[in-house]
Amino acid sequence: MSKLVFIPFLLVCSLCFAQSDLQNLYDSARHNSNLNLAQKVNHLANESHEKKLLANSYFLMAYLQKKDEKFYEAVSNYFNALSAYRTLGDIKQVANVTENIANIYNATGFHDKALEYYYDVIRIRTSLADTAGLIKVNSATGLQLQEMGRYDEALALYSETLNMAQITNDKHRVYWINNNIGRIYRSLHDFPKARAAYEKSMEAAINKNDIGEVYNNLGYLYLTFNDTLAAYKYLKESLNMLSDHMFIGTAYTNLAYIYEKRNSDSTQLFFEKSFSFFKDHQITMSEEYFEVCRKLKEINRANGNLQEALKYSDNIDQLTTDLLELRINLNDMYNQYQVEAATYKFASEEKARALAKQLKIDQYIKWALAVLAVILITLLIILYRKNRKIQFAQDTARKIYKVIHS
Numbered sequence: 001m002s003k004l005v006f007i008p009f010l011l012v013c014s015l016c017f018a019q020s021d022l023q024n025l026y027d028s029a030r031h032n033s034n035l036n037l038a039q040k041v042n043h044l045a046n047e048s049h050e051k052k053l054l055a056n057s058y059f060l061m062a063y064l065q066k067k068d069e070k071f072y073e074a075v076s077n078y079f080n081a082l083s084a085y086r087t088l089g090d091i092k093q094v095a096n097v098t099e100n101i102a103n104i105y106n107a108t109g110f111h112d113k114a115l116e117y118y119y120d121v122i123r124i125r126t127s128l129a130d131t132a133g134l135i136k137v138n139s140a141t142g143l144q145l146q147e148m149g150r151y152d153e154a155l156a157l158y159s160e161t162l163n164m165a166q167i168t169n170d171k172h173r174v175y176w177i178n179n180n181i182g183r184i185y186r187s188l189h190d191f192p193k194a195r196a197a198y199e200k201s202m203e204a205a206i207n208k209n210d211i212g213e214v215y216n217n218l219g220y221l222y223l224t225f226n227d228t229l230a231a232y233k234y235l236k237e238s239l240n241m242l243s244d245h246m247f248i249g250t251a252y253t254n255l256a257y258i259y260e261k262r263n264s265d266s267t268q269l270f271f272e273k274s275f276s277f278f279k280d281h282q283i284t285m286s287e288e289y290f291e292v293c294r295k296l297k298e299i300n301r302a303n304g305n306l307q308e309a310l311k312y313s314d315n316i317d318q319l320t321t322d323l324l325e326l327r328i329n330l331n332d333m334y335n336q337y338q339v340e341a342a343t344y345k346f347a348s349e350e351k352a353r354a355l356a357k358q359l360k361i362d363q364y365i366k367w368a369l370a371v372l373a374v375i376l377i378t379l380l381i382i383l384y385r386k387n388r389k390i391q392f393a394q395d396t397a398r399k400i401y402k403v404i405h406s
Helices: 002-032 035-047 051-067 071-088 091-107 111-127 131-147 151-167 171-187 191-204 208-224 228-241 245-259 264-281 286-302 306-404
Strands: none
Touching (some): 002 035, 002 051, 035 051, 051 091, 071 091, 091 111, 091 131, 091 306, 111 131, 131 151, 131 171, 151 171, 171 208, 208 228, 208 245, 228 245, 245 264, 264 286
């Protein structure tokens, strides 16, 4: 008998150890940003039917592929994670995954589709009363509206979100939102409001790179209003602070614009520096990359360097091809998302209707039991009173009998 008890105990222990080892493997993949290890965890989790780890490993794989700008593979794994989290009923993670998908669609130029994803996330986070998550997705949605030229809507959402960020003391979001408000007013050619927003952004900045980004934007603001001396001052200062390669590339592009009408050598030098920072982020910075390649193609052609001009022309053609292929694939995935979302919504609504029906039946049962209880109590009261009357009649009869026979 003791052996029969001991064997299941060993099986349970071995399963617990296996789960613990797999979790440790996942933690290692996450901490070391190791895609190969994450894929191994995913395979093992699938084999051992560890649903939570399977979902998390899909999410991690997608995140690491997104960092490497392997967007098609990333979205594919985000969809796998989305399906897994829906099965688990983990709504908060469904929102996190959907927001990451939205970010990819935004980065690849699918602005309308990205906006739909963001609105899905807003609905989920609102239902969960997730203030921190709502501040984050509202900010991203505001930026999406801004990039689509819907400035009034963006400003309204930024204003609402800025209040939330100030209440929760989220300084990074206060910095980030004010920085983007400044960019909107620059686009609207409202210098005073743009400058004021950038100043508020700097007050909330929490590191040198943040301040460097604001200086870069201030430099471009002054450049827009033809104050090249002030523009140069802010742009050079930004390069001393920036650590983000994409923003460093942007600062060099802005410096190139300052020299464009004066010194072609300096212009070419700054555009080449921009290219060196953008070439590893061609998809994410596609508009900026296209513009820099176009400028360098024109400069080299004008200088008679036809081989170099052809190189930059080929870069533009290659990125155009890559973007077209990626957008076709992402469009197919978007259609898949719509079908799966509708199916999930229908299934959820069916469950909700079944639950509502069951609750209604339960309510009817409660009412029936309540009525039955009232009837039983009434019958007991009637029976009790009847018994009292019988007892009274019997007592009276006994007394009369005693009187007659006394």
